[in-house]
Amino acid sequence: MTTDASAGLRERKKAKTRAAIRDAAMRMFVEQGYAATTVEQIAEAAEVSPSTFFRYFPTKEDVVLTDDYDPLVVAAIRAQPPSTPVIEAVLLSMRQVFERLTEDEWASERRRQRLFREVPELQARQLQQTVAAIDLLAEVIAERLGVAAEDDEARSLAGALVGVALTFLKPGNTNGFQVEDFDRITRALISLRGHLEPLTRLSGDPAGQA
Structure with missing residues (x-):
């Protein structure tokens, strides 16, 4: 029978291997360029086999595309008090996660964002990731609303939320995310609400009728 201790140890080992692969890849991307770096080279530098690489990252692109922030944001949203309005809960959670990043984590993030800016194929895949981000966020928002995902x-x-966030926190931003960026997102959402409110008259919503 698997104990909690052994399961926890296994997860820590997996996290360590995943981090080693990502660190090796990012270092090589900087040293010799993204296009010139192969999966085999990354695996050798991380002291794992190519098959192990593919267990953690389906493609070389996924080393850059995959981050650890989404699960942290989702966990932070779930930890917000039930009385907190859903959009406020999301924005508070995003801010909490990014404000807690260490200097080393910010340095890693800046390297990642530089690659988004410089590598066209990563930019194309990032668009696909946006859809996945909407699915993930919709699921946790639905939980708070008590509706289906x-x-x-x-x-x-x-x-x-994802659309407005990408306007100010778009891939390729090597300056990092600032507190001011989240304030801009909040103001943009308030402005968006003002522009959308007249649509209630078209929807037949009694609240929007004179």
């Missing part, structure tokens, strides 16, 4: 309201809120 595919609910239109949950997905609309997730899409609006």
Whole structure:
């Protein structure tokens, strides 16, 4: 029978291996360029086999595309008090996660963002990741709203939040995310609400009718 201790040890080993692969890849991307770096070279530098590499990252691109922030943001959203409005819960959680990053983590993030700016194929894949981010956020928003993950309201809120966030925190930003960026997102969402409110008249919503 698997104990909690052994399961925890196994997860820590997996996290260590994943970090070693990513660190080796990022170092080689900087030293010799993204295109010139192969999966075999990354695996050798991380002291793992190519098959082990592919267990953690399906492609070389995924080493850059995959980050540890989304699970942290989702966990932070779930930890917000139930009385906190859903959009406020999301923004507070995002801010909490990024404000807690260490200097080393910020340095790693800046390297990652530099690659987004310089490598066209990463930019293309990032668009696909945006859809995945909406799905993930819609799921946790739906939990707070008490509706199904595919609910239109949950997905609309997730899409609006991701869209506005990408406007100010777009891939390729090597300056890092500042507190001011989250303030801009908040102001943008308030402005967006003002522009959308007149649509209630078109929807037949009694609240929007004179």
